[in-house]
Amino acid sequence: MTATNRQFRLIRRPQGAVQAADFDFATEALRDVQDGEVLVQVHYISLDPAMRGWMNESKESYMPPVALGDVMRAIAAGKVVASKHPNFAVGDHVTGLLGVQEYAYSNGQGLTKVDPSLAPLPLFLGALGMPGLTAYFGLLDVGQPKAGDTVVVSGAAGAVGALVGQIAKINGARVIGIAGGADKVRYLTEELGFDAAIDYKQGNVAEALKALAPNGVDVFFDNVGGAILDAVLMRLAHGARIVICGAISQYNNKEAMQGPANYLQLLVKRATMRGVMVADYYPRAMEAITAMGGWIAAGKLKTREHVVTGIETFPDTFNKLFSGDNNGKLVLKVA
């Protein structure tokens, strides 16, 4: 066991896309664990769009921002290598908010044991982790698709979006994905079984939706915001439900957020726009994990992890989320 821990500390609030200079890639010495503490060796770090928000000095968010000087917050998976905590033993595999670092101390709060014999560790950061719960409960609990509904999902080739579309298909909906680039469109329709996919980089999303969803969109699961949200707002069906999950098109904005200019369509179409926050569903996590695990085992739900090796690549790798250069759930393998 190495005696040091390399970690990314946030030292500057990023303006726009994150830069290497926003972080200090520091090395600290490891110490012995104290009573009630465990030390986790981090194997995989989940890179999620929400992390960009945690870097901002925002007052009204669901979590405080990462303080300057602190290790960058991230969900990660690893193995307990030292423990003075009654619930965790050396060799246990766990996930939790372990941060962008090689080793993490924890008092056990928010730490979840996972069984790597059931699924590869990165899957617990994707379909069987936070993105999976977000997709499952956001779609089914907030979006409430009925069989035959037309469900549209943006960021459809991303970690959450790809799951949302497949869960909607399993529930009998017609599914249209919105993604960037021909490869992603092909992935969605040919590999994941989406009924159709729109390449937002090619042509007009609203026009494409008019052709693909002539009766309107019953459920829109939005990961993207901005112009795509505005386009879908113009194609809602009567009584549509919009699930607000994120707004990745806006997170790197240097200016003000772009709000949905077409929001009065909520009135015209008697539609509902509601936010989903995955933390609300942690008490019901087993419900989702059981369902998702069953679908994966039955071959009904496909997952794809985009694993990049080397913790030192963190800032560059993180930016793939926003450039769209990731293919599937983006995970940083520590070593």
Place this chain on the structure above:
Amino acid sequence: MTATNRQFRLIRRPQGAVQAADFDFATEALRDVQDGEVLVQVHYISLDPAMRGWMNESKESYMPPVALGDVMRAIAAGKVVASKHPNFAVGDHVTGLLGVQEYAYSNGQGLTKVDPSLAPLPLFLGALGMPGLTAYFGLLDVGQPKAGDTVVVSGAAGAVGALVGQIAKINGARVIGIAGGADKVRYLTEELGFDAAIDYKQGNVAEALKALAPNGVDVFFDNVGGAILDAVLMRLAHGARIVICGAISQYNNKEAMQGPANYLQLLVKRATMRGVMVADYYPRAMEAITAMGGWIAAGKLKTREHVVTGIETFPDTFNKLFSGDNNGKLVLKVA
């Protein structure tokens, strides 16, 4: 009975605030009614913010735009002066989409008989008409305030807003109104019994809400949109409901609509934004009218009509809605 009918015909799509030159103030000769038709002498014309939207060449609205050359659409109240319709007799008082004119022909569709011995005719254009139904069902059905909730309403001194606040009070909520000017603030708190009111022209709405609603806003009934919607979004309570009724701050825009930049607060606060469309509630109209009528009779609900005399003043009078120069439900008395 005069043999002519003066009417405002839309001849140009307004840019920004309406101008007299957007209309032709024409005179046509009256003709005999045909079988199945009634002729209504219009006494009062309701001036409502939604009319501004009907003047635009919009594709995706709940009603087609007023065609160029057509009489400007408006709800109005009047008396049947000729009838070859089995359901309407000369002397009946009616309301309906009679238009901005002195006389209107109707086949009876959408025409509702009202009893002027129960309430003055303008009240059927206000608390006992479309604005009343909008307030009643928008607040109670969409907003669903619980006793003790903090309810905020924008455009609070307007036809709908003043009713929303009072209905919320009757239902046991704490009510904060947002309006423009010291007179309106005084009217809301001293005459209508609102718990507090914010003058949006004086200082920061978000800061004022922070002081007045320290536990956040449970229900926001929005008639205004723009900066006020964005301010309230920053002060939502967990699980808040936003009722989108209108966006009067945006209807005269020459550029694109301003969408709510802070809409991701729906996610942070697990909040819902939903539109209300009064037409959906016409089948339940009697429920609202009975309740509102009872409250008015009991002195629990106060109404105020701002009556301007002279159909020829239509464009100028209509603009009072947007300048905030109206005090109460704006009604045009024909003569």
